[in-house]
Amino acid sequence: MRAWFDKSGFTEVETAALQVSPGNETHLHAFGTDLIGPDGEPHRLYLRTSPEFACKKLLAAGETRIFDFARVFRNRERGALHHPEFTMLEWYRANEPYETLMDDCAALIAVAARATGTKEFSFRGKTADPFTPPERVTVAAAFERHANIDLLATVEGGQGNRNALAVAAVAAGIRIADDDTWGDIFSRVLAERVDPHLGVGRATILYEYPLPLAALARAKSGSDKVAERFELYACGIELGNAFGELTDVAEQRARFAQAMDEKERIHGERYPIDEDFLAALADMPQASGIALGFDRLVMLASGAQRIEQVIWTPVANGGEA
DSSP, X not given: OHHHHHHTTOEXXXXXSEESOOOOOTTOBOXXXXXXXXXXXXXXXXXXXXXXXXXXXXXXXXXOEEEEEEEEEOBTOOSXXXXXXXXXXXXXXXXXXXXXXHHHHHHHHHHHHHHHTOSOEEETTEEEETTSOXXXXXXXXXXXXXXXXOGXXXXXXXXXXXXXXHHHHHHTTOOOOTTOOHHHHHHHHIIIIIGGGTTSEEOEEEEOOBGXXXXXXXXXXXXXXXXXXXXXXXXXXXXXXXXXXXXXXXXXXXXXXXXXXXHHHHHSOOOOOOHHHHHHHTTOOSEEEEEEXXXXXXXXXXXXXXXXXXXXXXXXXXXXX
């Protein structure tokens, strides 16, 4: 995979694992630590959940095509597809559309398959041909196809109409709770009705996420309903999350604040905002970027059924390796 990036004109970078902010997503949880200065005073830092902030600072500094095989850390996550420490492959293209990343994904899936000599990815009874170009389907089309829900009818002015989506979800047979937000209901429909059908037979690129879930992605030009965001799936496994990168500082600050308010409401904690990142965002060129779970790709390419099978020294879990 490194050879593919080299031939494609990328520079490999190695960004710092310790950050002022680990990321500002509602449901991501970080490991914290204290940096003790020469004066003996502690300064709170976090192990990154992604190298995204650091990579975008490099784009602002003039890099144009970069990639990072980054060790990242996420707390409260453990399972067949989750490990507290794992490798996130991120790459960025300055002044290139995010659709280019879709082509990158198709190429790299094939590279991984050739590296292990496999002709077919498989996981829990589902298979995918790594050499067939991925299917591309919008989120709205997937919701219509698999849940009979008109998703974009529940998005107004860039915001989700919770009651409208709740009515549609209940009609589709999805159980919801009274305190579920629009985002909660969206995630439940996605997990129960859509995800199981993605990446079967071949990989799937699920694109044009609704604006309430834009995260660090910019809105699609001329739309107040969808963002330039896609996710890559194979055998029902989410492999990657890509953005046409947002460079509006005020909008990004507002999204971070909203996400941290929600984190505090749900989890009773919040993380600081990296002001250096926001300052760099003002100087960053238009760009596209993607985070791909490298260990998950290795699982599919090697036939592993649990992520620990492709990690040299898994983190102990309750005394068990």
